[in-house]
Amino acid sequence: MRNKVAFFAFPACLLVLLTLNAQASNTDEARFDLPQPNGCYLVGTTTVVLKDLHRTRDLLVTVWYPAAAGKGDLAPYMDKKTADAVAEDWELWPDFERQVRTHAKLLAPVAEGGPFPVVLLEHGSNLVPATYSVLAEGLASSGFIVVATNHPPDSLIAILPDGHESKFTPYWPAKADRHTQGMAIGKFAEDVLIADVRFVLDRLQEMNLHDGFWRGRLEMSRVGIVGHSVGGTTAGLATKEEARVLAGVNLDGSTYPGMNDDVRPIALNKPFLFLVTPEHASNPGAKVREFAGSASNSYYVVVDGADHMSFTDKRLIVSRLSRKAKPDDRAFQHALLKLELTRSLVEEFFGKYLQDGTAPSLDVTVRVDKK
Secondary structure: OOOEEEOOOOOOOOOOOOOOOEEOOOHHHOEEEOOOOOOOOEEEEEEEEEEEOOOOEEEEEEEEEEEOOOOOOEOOOOOHHHHHHHHHHHOEOOOHHHHEEOOEEEOOOEOOOOOEEEEEEEOOOOOOHHHHHHHHHHHHHOOOEEEEEEOOOOOOEEEOOOOOEEEOOOOOOOOOOHHHHHHHHHHHHHHHHHHHHHHHHHHHHHHHHHOOOOOOOEEEEEEEEEEEOHHHHHHHHHHHHOOOEEEEEEEOOOOOOOOOOOOOOEEOOOOEEEEEOHHHHOOOOHHHHOEEOOOOOEEEEEOOOOOHHHHOOHHHHHHHHEOOOOOOHHHHHHHHHHHHHHHHHHHHHHHHHHHOOOOHHHHHHOOEEEO
């Protein structure tokens, strides 16, 4: 099979319009807005619980969507219990979430002009959907309905409305070799995460037909998926195995089973964008062992200076609200650059393959190697 694989490094001034109203005084008073979404729509958000009776599994699902103007409160960055868990894990100040201002209004009316394409957003291990708010708000403002599922026990924490809590529990043998761990992760992705994706898609189809808020708003013939880390693995597998998913994005995830040299490459035969760190790309032969999309629409992008968490909100938040260090403007700007580069390229990719738009940064700026 012939592949078109794109890969490049970003200079510091490329592709990003830094639009952020940020302020910081002393550590106790530090606060800032998340980066302003760069699309033409306002953003709304809501969280629902989807009950899978066949698997006795409740899924907390957060949706960001293009919204119409109207009154309403801005959504909190995350709820108090989730924020407490994140603060402990990321070594942040208590109540840090009160310092972070989002751009999404709770239960705002859906914008006219739909139905809108759907993008599933898959979190990495020990994370939660809210930690991808910058990416989600950007996509929603660009005309996508973003559906992010919290997947226990892979998420850091899930707080259901009835008060039930589910915390992260490793599902791989901690003391096993890398191959055995990879096999366990691969099995979890296939048996649990992909099943969750299919269930959520089924429910979205039902909601699009019968739900008063969502009826006719979801363009279910145009579905994409983006995931980070293990969520990127989920995105790759869902793109391969689920016919309703037309295009996928993997943010620094790997292929499983493995974390080794077997079962690669995985052919998807659909458009696919792979954003990776230099460390990921330095793995000998990684380019030919990763997921491969369709022959003409597969992109392998190395984000210069990024680390694994650069694709989340973490580096932004930590640079301002760490309880271990003073606010760091240089770290903040570095994190902002990487995150907005990521958002810009993901928006372009889905704009091209779900909205019939163009992707100039991918198709013109990117150096393309044919194999």
